Amino acid sequence: MRLFLFENRTRYRSPVRKLIETAPDPNLEDDEDLTSRTDARTERKRSEAAWAEFARTLVTISERHLLRLELGEELLRVVQDTRRITSPGAKARALRLVRKELRGLDLQKLRERLEDLSHPSTRRPATPVDDWRAKLLNGGEPELAEFIAEHPRVDRQRFRTLLRNLKKASPEAQKKALVALNQALRDALSGA
Numbered sequence: 001m002r003l004f005l006f007e008n009r010t011r012y013r014s015p016v017r018k019l020i021e022t023a024p025d026p027n028l029e030d031d032e033d034l035t036s037r038t039d040a041r042t043e044r045k046r047s048e049a050a051w052a053e054f055a056r057t058l059v060t061i062s063e064r065h066l067l068r069l070e071l072g073e074e075l076l077r078v079v080q081d082t083r084r085i086t087s088p089g090a091k092a093r094a095l096r097l098v099r100k101e102l103r104g105l106d107l108q109k110l111r112e113r114l115e116d117l118s119h120p121s122t123r124r125p126a127t128p129v130d131d132w133r134a135k136l137l138n139g140g141e142p143e144l145a146e147f148i149a150e151h152p153r154v155d156r157q158r159f160r161t162l163l164r165n166l167k168k169a170s171p172e173a174q175k176k177a178l179v180a181l182n183q184a185l186r187d188a189l190s191g192a
Contacts, residue, residue, distance in 0.1 A: 048099075054107060055098040057114070059083055065117045069110070075101040129185045136163055136181075147188075154188045 035043075058066065058079050066079060078101050082094035102110075135143050136159075144163070148156050162184055166177040 050107060051099045051102055052095065054110065055095050055102060058098060058102075059095065061114070061118075065114070068117055069113055072101075075105075128189055129182060132185055132189070133181060137166065151188045153191075159184065 058069075059082050066076070071079070075098070078094070078097050082091065082098055085091045085094050132147060136147060144156070144159060147159070148154055162177070162181045166174065166181055169177045
């Protein structure tokens with residue numbers, strides 16, 4: 001305990017600071033999520049921004065794609081009504097209604113379906129030409145030897161040249177070299 005003397009020579013005792021320990025709540029589990037309110041608010045804002053962005057996308061895509069997404073009747077009606085609105089303030093309110101209707105759905109699945117509709121070629125299954133092209137570009141001489149063994153009528157030197165040109169080509173020339181390799185692979189696989 002510390003004692004202090006002041007000018008009037010009286011003794012002053014400093015307050016005692018004692019750590020108050022609390023017993024842990026037995027109802028709380030140890031592996032409970034300990035996110036802060038700020039983190040939760042940030043995550044909520046990020047989620048709302050994603051929903052808002054998808055709502056704007058739904059309003060701007062073509063009618064054909066909108067119908068092929070197979071949305072519920074109520075959501076479809078709200079999106080179509082929102083498309084007809086021209087006033088910015090009214091459109092913002094209508095977009096909030098679209099967001100409200102979207103909330104019960106799985107955003108990731110909706111995005112994937114929309115991506116499939118917008119870019120169907122990106123999800124197409126790989127063809128033998130794609131498989132061999134990837135194998136030849138990522139591999140080396142053993143892969144080329146395997147390809148030549150399966151297709152003995154192929155000109156080995158031509159394929160070596162095509163692969164070398166593609167690997168050493170500038171970014172502008174790579175597209176042309178890739179087209180040439182694809183054509184050579186198609187011809188070899190078709191037996192021409």
